[in-house]
Amino acid sequence: MTSGKDVDAVGHRVVHGGTRYRTAVRVDDRVLKGIEALAEFAPLHNRVAAQGIRAARGLLPKTPQVAAFDTAFHATLGEEQFLYPVPWGWHREYGIRRFGFHGLSVEWSLGQAATLLDRATDDLALVVAHLGSGCSVTAVLHGRSVATSMGLTPMEGLMMGTRSGSIDPGILLYMLRRRRAGWRELEQLLDHESGLVGVSGRRAGMRELEKAAGDGNHRARLAIDMFVARAAAGIAAVATALPRLDALVFTGGIGEHSASVRDAVVRRLRMLGAVRTLTVEAREDAVIAAQTARLLQQ
Secondary structure, eight states: OOOSTTOOOEEEEESOOTTTOSSOEEOOHHHHHHHHHGGGTOTTTHHHHHHHHHHHHHHOTTSOEEEEETTGGGGGOOHHHHOOSSOHHHHHHHOOOOOOOOHHHHHHHHHHHHHHHTSOGGGOEEEEEEESSSEEEEEEETTEEEEESOOSSTTSSSOOSSOOOSOOHHHHHHHHHTTSOOHHHHHHHHHHSSHHHHHHOOOOOHHHHHHHHHTTOHHHHHHHHHHHHHHHHHHHHHHTTSSOOOEEEEEHHHHHHOHHHHHHHHHHTGGGOOOOEEEOOOOHHHHHHHHHHHHHHO
16 A cells, blocks of 8 residues: 555546536545535446545545546537527526536547647547447547537437437436336436447447347347447537548547447448548546646646
8 A cells, every 4th residue: 555655646537527627626625525516417427536536535635636527628618519408597597508528538539639640739620439338429629629429417429338328308208207217217227227238138348249249149239230320420410510520539448449330430421521530549547647737736
């Protein structure tokens, strides 16, 4: 166990920062309470992050703790992107809006793409497709997020490993109205029993699903085809926020390791013309470390 003397700081990934935390911040009791309060919008993530921060503060009480937020990169979204077409009071009174996630991954992918293309980050128009257990797509222009698929919570957008992504809200109203499920059950089912798992019936990674599909398993093949279709549709949708598309960047566990998924997605996007594609290893840890160092040097 470290004594803490060789640790300059501890950086923590926090998924939801709301409107308050738009950059990395040094953690104190007030910040920790704010992170916990936002767990309502990211229950799978913020509570765990808060527990990790508390544990680190207990082990290293004299070491600076810094929270870096997945939502922060998307603080540049315009109103036409972050507002929902719902009653205006929902936004004003309840704070209902799009936040977007995977921002740390997108920031890393942007930097790597600039290096690979030998261009400045503020000279690029990209779509970053983070495809893994959680999935999102983000349009980046001049180094800024201009459109993204995840919303108020990390449940919106693409089909994911265990999350449904976007579905007809009428489905949820029907389930509630007919008492097929309560809100707690819906939350559990949409977060843990949907997506690739829900369609395929298998708790397996993409590699195992591809093998099952190759062996003739219909539901595994269907799950992959649905995943590809929704990923391509999401990429095409956010690309409309860009004046051009310099490159499509794949990252995340599936984005990095499944060439067949990448190829299938790109084939569905042929109508966009020839688009350069890049594959980048996700390194949120490197971004967190850099943000932590910058903050403590101020």
